[in-house]
Amino acid sequence: MVFEMTVQTISVNQDVLAAKKQRAAEQRERFTAQGTFVVNLVSSPGAGKTSLLQATAKHWAGRFQTGVLVGDLATDRDAERLRPWFPVEQLTTGGACHLELSLVQQGLSRLPQLPYEFLFIENIGNLVCPASHDLGEHLRVVVLSTTEGDDKPGKYPKMFRTSQLMVISKCDLLPYVPFKVDEAINDARLIQPDMISIQTSAIHDEGLSEWCQFLENARAEMLSSRDTAAALGITPVMPSVLR
Amino acid sequence: MHEESLVRSLLHQVEDLAQQHHATEVEDIEVEIGPLSGVEPLLVREAFERLKDGCKWPSCTLTISVVGLMVFCNQCSGESELSSFQFVCTHCGSTSLRILSGDAFRLLNVRMQIENAG
Numbered sequence: 001m002v003f004e005m006t007v008q009t010i011s012v013n014q015d016v017l018a019a020k021k022q023r024a025a026e027q028r029e030r031f032t033a034q035g036t037f038v039v040n041l042v043s044s045p046g047a048g049k050t051s052l053l054q055a056t057a058k059h060w061a062g063r064f065q066t067g068v069l070v071g072d073l074a075t076d077r078d079a080e081r082l083r084p085w086f087p088v089e090q091l092t093t094g095g096a097c098h099l100e101l102s103l104v105q106q107g108l109s110r111l112p113q114l115p116y117e118f119l120f121i122e123n124i125g126n127l128v129c130p131a132s133h134d135l136g137e138h139l140r141v142v143v144l145s146t147t148e149g150d151d152k153p154g155k156y157p158k159m160f161r162t163s164q165l166m167v168i169s170k171c172d173l174l175p176y177v178p179f180k181v182d183e184a185i186n187d188a189r190l191i192q193p194d195m196i197s198i199q200t201s202a203i204h205d206e207g208l209s210e211w212c213q214f215l216e217n218a219r220a221e222m223l224s225s226r227d228t229a230a231a232l233g234i235t236p237v238m239p240s241v242l243r
Numbered sequence: 244m245h246e247e248s249l250v251r252s253l254l255h256q257v258e259d260l261a262q263q264h265h266a267t268e269v270e271d272i273e274v275e276i277g278p279l280s281g282v283e284p285l286l287v288r289e290a291f292e293r294l295k296d297g298c299k300w301p302s303c304t305l306t307i308s309v310v311g312l313m314v315f316c317n318q319c320s321g322e323s324e325l326s327s328f329q330f331v332c333t334h335c336g337s338t339s340l341r342i343l344s345g346d347a348f349r350l351l352n353v354r355m356q357i358e359n360a361g
Contacts, residue, residue, distance in 0.1 A: 016252055
């Protein structure tokens with residue numbers, strides 16, 4: 001037998017993350033089927049993701065069955081802060097700069113198995129890497145605090161492009177910081193023209209009714225898309241505001 | 244910093260592909276990176292150099308094609324390349340745009356040596 005060596009170029013032309021994106025889409029379908037509306041909260045460190053969740057819990061006062069998965073490089077401090085309010089699981093990444101679906105799925109299996117109406121995934125504080133990783137969420141919310149500066153959207157375009165809602169947090173500090181709400185919103189909408197924005201102050205319970213109402217409506221839309229699709233025997237098409 | 248994990252995924256995919264084609268050697272991997280790929284070409288190259296020593300073909304090279312941000316306008320059906328992250332159609336000014344390329348880290352081509360029994 002004679003062996004002949006040939007050099008071949010195989011064309012692939014596929015996103016390196018294609019397989020992971022597919023798994024995330026499948027997870028999203030499972031969440032939809034269970035009626036769990038999933039929110040991926042992203043921001044820089046200290047923007048107020050955990051405080052927003054605490055304020056959300058106070059606002060809802062147990063009206064919705066809500067679970068939380070919270071990511072950090074180390075410690076379970078955020079989980080401890082949230083434990084009085086929600087069933088919560090800490091995901092420690094041991095240095096990784098973002099959450100991935102596999103970590104989320106591991107965390108899900110450790111959460112009490114309840115029919116959650118909402119699941120919040122608090123991502124690692126980082127406006128770069130988490131932008132590339134779909135966790136199976138219905139809504140990506142970027143939290144931008146007034147102490148960070150209104151020029152952030154343009155500096156972190158991928159994160160703002162891939163988010164559907166921007167929460168401007170710590171608005172009680174607006175009198176003391178050079179942050180222009182309009183400029184932040186305009187900057188975000190250059191990148192993501194459909195960006196919805198909500199202004200909050202977690203410690204003064206401001207903007208929380210708008211935020212909670214938005215989530216409740218979004219979940220209702222998810223459920224109605226799901227049920228309409230089930231009645232017609234087709235794959236659900238999520239409203240354009242959702243992923 | 245997530246470049247390393249993405250390059251690791253890339254190498255796994257190439258390894259599977261090489262196995263499928265019974266390749267004896269992988270000579271070159273060509274990837275595409277654009278402005279919204281979420282990876283930095285220099286860091287991808289550095290991660291590749293670090294990780295390829297541990298893979299089956301340490302002499303493999305990496306070719307990076309840098310592409311622009313191409314969009315399709317839902318309003319006028321025109322295509323444009325955006326020179327900044329301002330999502331406005333260069334033909335009609337609409338902001339209803341769909342990204343065609345430049346927002347992913349893509350594996351384009353893999354050049355490999357394949358042994359054929361003749």
